[in-house]
Structure formats: C-alpha cells, structure tokens
Amino acid sequence: MKMFKKSxxxxxxxxxxxSCMAVMSFAAEDDATVSLRIEGIxxxxxxxxxxxxxxxxxxxxxxxxxxxxDTLNVTVIYSDxxxxxxxxxxxxxxxxxxxxxxxxSYMVDGVAPNVGVSAYxxxxxxxxxxxxxxxWNTGMQYPIxxxxxxxxxxxxxTSMDTVYDENFNATVKECPVTDYTLVWGYRGKTVExxxxxxxxxxxPYKYLTFGEHTVQIEKYDASNGLPTVLRFAxxxxxxxxxxxxxxxxxxxxxxxITSLFSA
Numbered sequence: 001m002k003m004f005k006k007s008x009x010x011x012x013x014x015x016x017x018x019s020c021m022a023v024m025s026f027a028a029e030d031d032a033t034v035s036l037r038i039e040g041i042x043x044x045x046x047x048x049x050x051x052x053x054x055x056x057x058x059x060x061x062x063x064x065x066x067x068x069x070d071t072l073n074v075t076v077i078y079s080d081x082x083x084x085x086x087x088x089x090x091x092x093x094x095x096x097x098x099x100x101x102x103x104x105s106y107m108v109d110g111v112a113p114n115v116g117v118s119a120y121x122x123x124x125x126x127x128x129x130x131x132x133x134x135x136w137n138t139g140m141q142y143p144i145x146x147x148x149x150x151x152x153x154x155x156x157x158t159s160m161d162t163v164y165d166e167n168f169n170a171t172v173k174e175c176p177v178t179d180y181t182l183v184w185g186y187r188g189k190t191v192e193x194x195x196x197x198x199x200x201x202x203x204p205y206k207y208l209t210f211g212e213h214t215v216q217i218e219k220y221d222a223s224n225g226l227p228t229v230l231r232f233a234x235x236x237x238x239x240x241x242x243x244x245x246x247x248x249x250x251x252x253x254x255x256x257i258t259s260l261f262s263a
Contacts (some may be wrong), residue, residue, distance in 0.1 A: 030054040032124040036065055037071075037233055039131040040091050041226070044234050058106060058128055059118040083118035091132055096224045098190055102134035107230075110142065131230055138221050141229045143177050144233055145215065149245040153203035155182065156195070156219060159229075177217070179227055185214030185237075205252035210245035212237045 011091070031051050038046040046069060050061050059076070062085065066074040075087040086093050092104030106117050107129045113120045134138045141159035144172045149155075157177040162170050178199035183190050183252035186207045195201045207213075215235050240248075 029241050032122055032126075033086070034057065034061055034125070036061055037127070037128040037129045038065075038088060039129065039227075039231055040089065041095075044231065045089055047234055048162050052122065056122055057118055058108065058113075058120045058122055059085070061122055061128060062117070064132060078123065079136055082116045084116055085130070088130070088132075096226050097134065097137070101137040102132070102226055104130060104132055105135055105140075106130045108140070128240075129230070131227075133227050133230070138224070138226050139228055141175070141177050143229055143232070145232075145238070147238050150238060150240065151208075151247065153208055153248065154203055155203065155215075155238075156199055157200045177229060179218070180217050180219040183214075183216040185216075190214070205248040206238055207247035207257065208245060210240060210242050212239050 020254050030053065032054055033049055033051045036046060036048060036050045037044065046065055048065070050065050050068075052060050056064075062074055063076070066072045066087075071089075073087075073089050074085060076083055077086050088104065090176065096102045105112065106120075107113075108122075109127050112135075117130075128168050131140075139161075141161060143157040143159055146156045146158065157180070158171055159177055161175045163173050164170055165173075176194065176199040178197070180195060180199070182193040182195065182201045182203075184193055184203055184207055186209050191207060193201050193203060214235070216232055216234075216236070217229055218227070218231060219227050220226060
C-alpha cells in the first residue's frame, strides 16, 4: 500500500511539473517580441528587441523599453482622446515650430498606422520605429536603397512620397532622395560622401573593400534643422563580394595611373 501511495505521489508530481511547463510554454507563446528603434533628431536613442504580453500596444512596448533602459526617458500625456508621447530624452514636441507640427511619430513595418501609438496592438515579429520629425509640414522621406550598381561604387535612394496636385488630390509617387549625406562604413572607419544633384553617390573605389559595409543617410531642413529623412538602423549594411572588391581594387589602380599621366 505504501509503495502504491509513493508511486501515485511520484506520478502526480510529474503531472504537475508537466502542467507547469505547459502553462509556462503557453504563456511564452502568448508574448510578443518586437523590434523597437527610436530615432531622435541627430542620433538613434534606442535599438533592440522588446517582449511584451499579448494584446499590448505600441506605447506599451516603448514604456517597457523605458522601464528597462536607464538611458531612455519617455514622457507620456494621458487623456480621454488617447495617450501620446510628448518627449523622449528631453526632445519635446514643438521644439522647432510654434504650431507644434513637429513631434514624435511612429511606423510599423515601414507603414504609418492610422491610429495613435496607444491604440495600435502589436504582433510578434513587427518592427516599430519611433522618430522625431514633421512629416505633415516640413516633410519626411523614408529611403529605399538602390545597390544595382554597387560594384561600380554607385548608390542612390528613393522614397515613396505622397504628393498633392492643385486640387489637393493625393498621389503616392516614387521620388529620389537628394541633398543628403551618405555615411559609408569600411574596415571600422566611416567616410561622408556627398551625392550629385540627382541624389546619386559615387563611392571611391578604395572604400569598396570586401565584406559588409554600414550605410547611413542623413538630411536636415536647411531652415530649422529638422530631420527630413528617416535614418537607417545602426546595423544596416550592404555586402561587397570578393570578386567585386578585386575589380574595384584594379579600377582604383587604373584611375591612379590615368590621373598620373593626365597631370
């Protein structure tokens, strides 16, 4: 009888343990892990993965990151019309314009949701970008890189922009990004490159080395300093293959010889 009770106790203990594991597994499956990036005026303020409970909002994600990271300081206004962010790390909405057009906006997977940050329910695997700018007045471009001619050192960017005709009819149009600064990373170093009038950058062959190269784009409004192009993530990069790197090296040698004889 004692052996039976002991065996029964062991079986019950195993069942309870398995039940706890199942509950923990079920709870973990209910969580949502999203990528969060917060872009300030001149730099990225936060970039990492954040895990929240199922049903959480984009604002919950940002508040969770704020609670876990001492370098973040997020100010939220709570109202009957919805909660919204007024400042992050001292960068307050309306810094540049008295009409307060400039402020904190957000995108999810490259698209601006039609609800506020406190009303958007996140899903596992989504990418949230919170950024400071003035997309409705000064304008904001969301660049797409073109590397079709990277082997020749040529990079350009376009953006799908909403434009309006004389009757205020909106049309989405692919537009070039111009007047920006390209920050090109190579072998642990960076160099700034200015594009031509069409927004095309020509990267010198000596910077086209084999491997991964970080790419960053920056553009600010000349009148007030507002960012007008959304920066890429800090780890955004493009790759140059071994053959292309070798070709770039010989092109660099050829250019040097040509310029020497032209002098």
